[in-house]
Amino acid sequence: MNKLKQVILHACIWAAILLFFMYLASDGKIVHSTIVLFVYFGIINISIFYINYLFILPTFLNKKKYIWCGFAMFLLIVIGAFIKCGLAYYFYDIVIKRYGAKQIIDFWDYYSGAAFVSAVFITLGTVLKFISDWFLNEKVKSHLENEKLIAELAFLKSQINPHFLFNSLNNIYSLAYQKAEKTPEAILKLSEIMRYMLYESNVDKVTLSDEIRYLKNYIELQKLRFKDNIHVKFEIIGDPHGHKITPLILIPFVENAFKHGIATDVDNPISITLNISEESLFFNVFNKKSEMNKDITGGIGLANVKRRLELLYKDHFSLNIDDKNDIYSCELNLNL
Incomplete structure (x- = not known):
């Protein structure tokens, strides 16, 4: 699958997931508050997912820099949670008040929940990375085995002609010798x-x-x-x-x-x-x-x-x- 098809496929999957949860949360009526909670925050979570999947893991994990990889993930969780808090306070009435509720969510309570969600998306990106790398390695392994098989068959077949020719020439030599x-x-x-x-x-x-x-x-x-x-x-x-x-x-x-x-x-x-x-x-x-x-x-x-x-x-x-x-x-x- 080429990169353009992969981008389109990923975009369609995320769009389908967001629309599905928006539909469930709003009983079929998509309103502004639903867009804020799922689209805006969804974009942040998806961004966290791909920063980990496309940058952190290839840069550190593939090079076996495990400490730096863990530190980069932790930093991403912290920064992601702060961005979510900033967006939450920007939409104060929708997010912090929880649709006009009298009780206001405490900052650190909200921050810890946002950090947890960020960690979930980082975990999803890591799992997907391991799965995709496993399939890629299996594909490469299969390709190498096929190449080896083709090379071996070509070698075996190349032996047939000389082997047959050698025996047939011996037969014809016998005829020629007997004139x-x-x-x-x-x-x-x-x-x-x-x-x-x-x-x-x-x-x-x-x-x-x-x-x-x-x-x-x-x-x-x-x-x-x-x-x-x-x-x-x-x-x-x-x-x-x-x-x-x-x-x-x-x-x-x-x-x-x-x-x-x-x-x-x-x-x-x-x-x-x-x-x-x-x-x-x-x-x-x-x-x-x-x-x-x-x-x-x-x-x-x-x-x-x-x-x-x-x-x-x-x-x-x-x-x-x-x-x-x-x-x-x-x-x-x-x-x-």
């Missing part, structure tokens, strides 16, 4: 995949259809690597249209299956299942493990995607991984 005729086709397919990763996925969510097409392109690239001697079962159940998903959140599981699994076993094909319902997505990848495809560097793909799921989906996902001696299976449930 395979499909090497140019593999490079073209990689180019299409990288275009999606670099340009089309630079949003918070992409259509599930686009993400599925990306997975299919990746599988086609793997088929070129294995010269079509590959056995993959890719099953899609349900309609992907109308759904969106975080980009590049599924590929690490598929990539892991090809990197560490056996893709040439006709009896144990790599199985990829995508089951789509109205509000959720079930994603399962199963593969038989290969002893020859161990990654000595440990890899970053799965650790990366786990962290992205925790940051982006929080409590709206479940991931179960079954890592046995000869098989590897992962099941991912997402709320769409």
Whole structure:
């Protein structure tokens, strides 16, 4: 909220409070005495409120000068009470005589009451200051946490492209080393995949259809690597249209299956299942493990995607991984 809106809001609140009490005190008829008692004295009390709120507290309390802060508040109470007494005696018949009463209010009795009211408004200003500072600190804290979250997600996503590119280039290198005729086709397919990763996925969510097409392109690239001697079962159940998903959140599981699994076993094909319902997505990848495809560097793909799921989906996902001696299976449930 900008400063102009804050000023207007505060003015409207004080005006509403004054009008409400004036109406109650005068039984619906606002007369001169009511204006004196509520408007004139109300302006003094409101001034005390804002002198404390806008000057004393920021000047002394925020700088931890507590003694000076207390002294300034006490001085404001004393001065405010004297100003009220001066105004009261100016409107002697209305305030001191209490509407023409025979008994006149003693000066010190009136002064102590005026000082008490001033202290109440200083207390209100202090409470509001603490509350507003607390909300401001919470807002700043939330903003910093969001900035940290965005930075971490950007870092995680920046790792995906090099990680994927590194593995894909290894595959194409293998084709080139074997002087395979499909090497140019593999490079073209990689180019299409990288275009999606670099340009089309630079949003918070992409259509599930686009993400599925990306997975299919990746599988086609793997088929070129294995010269079509590959056995993959890719099953899609349900309609992907109308759904969106975080980009590049599924590929690490598929990539892991090809990197560490056996893709040439006709009896144990790599199985990829995508089951789509109205509000959720079930994603399962199963593969038989290969002893020859161990990654000595440990890899970053799965650790990366786990962290992205925790940051982006929080409590709206479940991931179960079954890592046995000869098989590897992962099941991912997402709320769409």
